[in-house]
Amino acid sequence: MSKLFIKTFGCQMNEYDSSRMADLLKESHGFEVTTDPEAADLLLLNTCSVREKAQEKVFSELGRWKEWKSARPGRVIGVGGCVASQEGEALARRARIVDLVFGPQTLHRLPELLEQARRTHAPAIDVRFPEIEKFDRLPEPRADGPTAFVSIMEGCSKYCSFCIVPYTRGEEVSRPLDDVLAEVDALLAQGVREITLLGQNVNAYRGRMADGATCDLALLIHILARFETLGRIRFTTSHPAEFGDALVEAYAREPKLAGYLHLPVQSGADRVLGMMKRGYTRAAYLETIRKLRAVRPDIALSSDFIVGFPSETADDFEQTMDLIEQARFDSAYSFVYSPRPGTPAANLRDGVPAAVKQQRLARLQARIHELGGEFAARLVGTRQTVLVERPARKGGGQLAGRTACNRWVNFPAPAGPAPIGRFLDVRIDEALPNSLRGRLVQTSAAP
Numbered sequence: 001m002s003k004l005f006i007k008t009f010g011c012q013m014n015e016y017d018s019s020r021m022a023d024l025l026k027e028s029h030g031f032e033v034t035t036d037p038e039a040a041d042l043l044l045l046n047t048c049s050v051r052e053k054a055q056e057k058v059f060s061e062l063g064r065w066k067e068w069k070s071a072r073p074g075r076v077i078g079v080g081g082c083v084a085s086q087e088g089e090a091l092a093r094r095a096r097i098v099d100l101v102f103g104p105q106t107l108h109r110l111p112e113l114l115e116q117a118r119r120t121h122a123p124a125i126d127v128r129f130p131e132i133e134k135f136d137r138l139p140e141p142r143a144d145g146p147t148a149f150v151s152i153m154e155g156c157s158k159y160c161s162f163c164i165v166p167y168t169r170g171e172e173v174s175r176p177l178d179d180v181l182a183e184v185d186a187l188l189a190q191g192v193r194e195i196t197l198l199g200q201n202v203n204a205y206r207g208r209m210a211d212g213a214t215c216d217l218a219l220l221i222h223i224l225a226r227f228e229t230l231g232r233i234r235f236t237t238s239h240p241a242e243f244g245d246a247l248v249e250a251y252a253r254e255p256k257l258a259g260y261l262h263l264p265v266q267s268g269a270d271r272v273l274g275m276m277k278r279g280y281t282r283a284a285y286l287e288t289i290r291k292l293r294a295v296r297p298d299i300a301l302s303s304d305f306i307v308g309f310p311s312e313t314a315d316d317f318e319q320t321m322d323l324i325e326q327a328r329f330d331s332a333y334s335f336v337y338s339p340r341p342g343t344p345a346a347n348l349r350d351g352v353p354a355a356v357k358q359q360r361l362a363r364l365q366a367r368i369h370e371l372g373g374e375f376a377a378r379l380v381g382t383r384q385t386v387l388v389e390r391p392a393r394k395g396g397g398q399l400a401g402r403t404a405c406n407r408w409v410n411f412p413a414p415a416g417p418a419p420i421g422r423f424l425d426v427r428i429d430e431a432l433p434n435s436l437r438g439r440l441v442q443t444s445a446a447p
Ligand code: SAM
Pocket: 011, 050, 051, 162, 163, 164, 165, 200, 201, 237, 238, 239, 240, 264, 266, 304, 305, 306, 335, 336, 337, 338, 339, 340
C-alpha cells in the first residue's frame, strides 16, 4: 500500500485542508498516512506565506527533501497551500524536485495531478480559484476523535493592506447550508461532539439555503444548536467589522456556543487601523466586546496583533497596550509586521527600527502572558465542563479535555472505560503555565 507523508505549515485552514488531502488520496489511490517520511512514497507540503519567515521555511524545507526523493525512484513531491498559490509555475522552476503544485482551491484535483505527473514526467500545476467546486469533489470527512473542523467558507475579500491571503486563497465564497449540515451530520454519526466552524472570516458566511434564502453565521449556529448529539460549537476566525448584534444574540441564547472568541484586532490605534484598512475603529471593537461581556461575563477572548506596522509611533503602540488592558485578552498571536510582496502596505515607507519593533513585541507578549496567567488562576476553584478528548500526554492514568474557554485540563481517569467523547464536570485545582489540573466532580449525569 502506498504511503503519504504530509507536512503542514500555518493556520487551522491549512490543517483542515491537509486532512482533506489525506481523505481524498485514500479514496482515489488508497494512500495511507504515515508519520515516518522514510516509509512514504508521496510527500505533500501544505505551505503558508502569511509572513516572510513562513515562506522562506518552505524553500529551505524543499532543499532538505532532495536526497529523500533520489533515494527511491518514483517518489513524488507535491506543494500546496499559499506559497504554491502565489508562486505557481515559478515554484516548479525554482525547486526542480517538485512534481505537483496546487493551491488551496484546487487540492481536490490532487488525484488527477498525480496521474498527470506520472504520465508526462513533468510537473503538474493547477493554482486556479474554481469557486467552490472543491467541496463538491471531496469525499466524506473521517472523524479523528470527538472534535472536528468544518470549513463553511473559503477565501477573504477584506484586502487588509498588509495581508497576502486574498491573493493566495481568493475571494470569500460560502458553502451552501445543506452541504455544511450534511458534513456535520456525517461527523456526528462518527461520534464527534464538538464542531469548530472554520473560515478566514466565518462571520462573512452567507450560505445559500434550499429555498433560495441566505443563512448567516448566527442562523447557522442556531440551526446547529438543535442537533442533539452536538454538545459544543466554536467558530474561527471572525472579523471585527462584521461582528453584528445577531452574533452577540447567539452568545446570549445558545449555551452550546462555547464561551470563547478569537477576534483579531491587530492594533489599538485608529491611525494604524485606518492604514491597515481594517474597516473598524478602536471604539467599535471595544463596544463589540462590551456587548459580548454583557451577555457572557465569563467569555475568554483572544486576538491577533501586528506590531511595528510601517510608521507605528510609540503613542500608537501605547494605544494597543491600553486596548489590551480594556479588552482583557487572555491569549493572543502576535508578530512583527512582515512586508508581503504585492500587498499595498509593502510600498509604505517605514522608519521604525527593527530593534524597537522587537522591544514592543516582547512587551506586548509579556503582558498577554501575565493576563493569561491571571485568567487561569481565576479558574482555580471553579467547576468547568470539559469535553474529554484523549489520554493526557504525560500519561499516569490521566485524561485530557478542553473547557468551553478553550483551556486544556488534565485530570485522573475514573475507573472503567475511558470516557473519551463525553462532557464531564471537573473542579479546577491548579493552574500550570500551559494547562490546568483538576478532578472529576461527577461522571453520571452528563451524556
Ligand atoms: N481573518 C483574520 C482577521 O480577521 O484578521 C486574519 C487571518 S490572517 C491569515 C492571520 C493573522 O496573520 C492576522 O490576524 C495577522 O495578525 C497576521 N498577519 C497577516 N499578514 C501579516 C503580515 N504581513 N505581517 C505580520 N502578520 C501578519
